[in-house]
Amino acid sequence: MTTVTVIGGGNVALHLCKALFKSPDIVLQQIYSRNKLTSHFDEIEVDKINNLELIKDSDVYIISVSDDAVIEVAKSLPLKDKLVVHTTGSVTMDDLPPANRKGVFYPLQTFSKSKAVNFKDIPICLEAEFQNDYNILESIATSISNQVYKIDSSQRRSLHLSAVFVNNFVNHLFYVGEQLGKDKNISFSILKPLIEETVDKIKHINTFDSQTGPAKRNDIGTINSHLNQLENYPNFQNIYQILTKSIRETYE
Amino acid sequence: MTTVTVIGGGNVALHLCKALFKSPDIVLQQIYSRNKLTSHFDEIEVDKINNLELIKDSDVYIISVSDDAVIEVAKSLPLKDKLVVHTTGSVTMDDLPPANRKGVFYPLQTFSKSKAVNFKDIPICLEAEFQNDYNILESIATSISNQVYKIDSSQRRSLHLSAVFVNNFVNHLFYVGEQLGKDKNISFSILKPLIEETVDKIKHINTFDSQTGPAKRNDIGTINSHLNQLENYPNFQNIYQILTKSIRETYE
Numbered sequence: 001m002t003t004v005t006v007i008g009g010g011n012v013a014l015h016l017c018k019a020l021f022k023s024p025d026i027v028l029q030q031i032y033s034r035n036k037l038t039s040h041f042d043e044i045e046v047d048k049i050n051n052l053e054l055i056k057d058s059d060v061y062i063i064s065v066s067d068d069a070v071i072e073v074a075k076s077l078p079l080k081d082k083l084v085v086h087t088t089g090s091v092t093m094d095d096l097p098p099a100n101r102k103g104v105f106y107p108l109q110t111f112s113k114s115k116a117v118n119f120k121d122i123p124i125c126l127e128a129e130f131q132n133d134y135n136i137l138e139s140i141a142t143s144i145s146n147q148v149y150k151i152d153s154s155q156r157r158s159l160h161l162s163a164v165f166v167n168n169f170v171n172h173l174f175y176v177g178e179q180l181g182k183d184k185n186i187s188f189s190i191l192k193p194l195i196e197e198t199v200d201k202i203k204h205i206n207t208f209d210s211q212t213g214p215a216k217r218n219d220i221g222t223i224n225s226h227l228n229q230l231e232n233y234p235n236f237q238n239i240y241q242i243l244t245k246s247i248r249e250t251y252e
Numbered sequence: 253m254t255t256v257t258v259i260g261g262g263n264v265a266l267h268l269c270k271a272l273f274k275s276p277d278i279v280l281q282q283i284y285s286r287n288k289l290t291s292h293f294d295e296i297e298v299d300k301i302n303n304l305e306l307i308k309d310s311d312v313y314i315i316s317v318s319d320d321a322v323i324e325v326a327k328s329l330p331l332k333d334k335l336v337v338h339t340t341g342s343v344t345m346d347d348l349p350p351a352n353r354k355g356v357f358y359p360l361q362t363f364s365k366s367k368a369v370n371f372k373d374i375p376i377c378l379e380a381e382f383q384n385d386y387n388i389l390e391s392i393a394t395s396i397s398n399q400v401y402k403i404d405s406s407q408r409r410s411l412h413l414s415a416v417f418v419n420n421f422v423n424h425l426f427y428v429g430e431q432l433g434k435d436k437n438i439s440f441s442i443l444k445p446l447i448e449e450t451v452d453k454i455k456h457i458n459t460f461d462s463q464t465g466p467a468k469r470n471d472i473g474t475i476n477s478h479l480n481q482l483e484n485y486p487n488f489q490n491i492y493q494i495l496t497k498s499i500r501e502t503y504e
Contacts, residue, residue, distance in 0.1 A: 067474060147445070164465055165425045186414075236417075
């Protein structure tokens with residue numbers, strides 16, 4: 001049995017702790033959080049501490065805090081020669097302090113407190129300084145997910161950037177579609193089947209071939225009419241122009 | 253029984269003809285196409301013509317050709333006082349020629365020849381000059397879809413624009429994510445669970461509340477690091493900047 005301590009109390013920590021707590025191959029020993037944990041953690045019946053002096057011995061310590069706090073938290077741990085990993089896309093492994101053995105345990109997913117996720121389908125990207133440590137991380141990852149990948153820091157930085165495009169930016173485009181509809185009393189639900197098909201398509205066709213629309217066809221009449229419709233939304237108009245340009249040049 | 257003639261041979265015409273042909277409440281009388289129909293139409297066993305002189309009497313004529321050809325095709329029809337509608341998001345009903353009764357039958361979905369769609373889940377947006385004609389269009393629409401909406405030309409123009417954002421532009425962001433990964437030998441499949449969750453989230457949470465990421469947090473360090481990573485991709489860098497600006501100003 002591998003013993004794990006999670007450090008952090010945010011959304012990633014919450015869903016990771018739930019998955020680890022349920023796994024028969026893992027002992028989730030403690031959850032450390034500086035601030036009081038939310039009631040979402042109540043169902044995870046393990047030792048919860050907010051004083052680092054109470055931290056127990058574990059095989060692995062997983063730091064799951066916001067990107068800019070990872071290093072500071074890692075430095076604050078009263079540990080030596082332990083395996084200490086973080087769950088962050090944007091922090092390289094080498095940035096962790098040298099007191100402990102370094103690694104990364106990065107679940108590539110977007111988490112909300114109020115929405116359950118199935119960890120089995122979440123890709124977990126692993127990295128470690130030493131092969132033995134990698135094996136430990138792999139055993140933990142495979143006990144909670146069916147998709148485990150060896151990903152180095154440079155690849156992870158790239159994945160994190162891609163995730164901003166396919167998640168953060170895509171969500172904002174959904175927001176734009178919803179806002180434009182509100183002006184005309186159109187329910188956003190009319191657009192949802194189209195959104196679902198947009199995603200379903202890329203399971204069957206690659207993203208290059210699945211592109212359609214006025215930008216790809218270089219249909220100047222429709223493009224100009226759309227830009228006119230957006231004249232009261234300067235940011236949305238800019239988005240339209242830049243994305244149209246990028247699509248046009250992709251198919252030139 | 254309502255008799256329908258479809259005019260056109262593209263993707264929308266194909267899937268619409270398949271749905272109409274299957275419907276027990278509709279008689280799909282003829283398919284007219286100037287060019288020879290592809291073999292995808294073979295399974296639709298109806299009269300296929302490429303000479304307008306052979307066109308028979310029908311209750312409704314549905315023009316399903318590219319946006320910029322709709323008016324020209326409508327003008328070429330040897331019909332008088334018939335119900336003639338088009339399937340296009342960007343052409344207003346009033347632009348149709350006055351020889352016939354006008355209407356619109358707009359299925360809001362993206363269609364590919366090679367990918368089957370379930371028409372039952374596709375929103376169909378209807379408009380007609382006269383209430384009787386609207387009722388005819390509604391009976392056809394409800395015989396093939398569970399989602400039928402009364403949408404005027406101004407609303408349809410807005411929906412068409414929203415569709416560009418949530419489909420065309422979203423697909424291009426998926427393409428960006430795939431391209432960035434290729435540089436680092438990362439399979440696009442690692443990103444697919446994140447993409448599915450991005451869409452699944454907006455079923456439960458509105459698009460404003462489901463936004464996450466460095467732009468919303470105004471995390472300048474991560475944003476600048478991402479912009480540096482994109483220095484060899486000027487278009488992608490522009491997309492990143494414009495979308496980040498729009499997200500930041502949405503949450504100011």
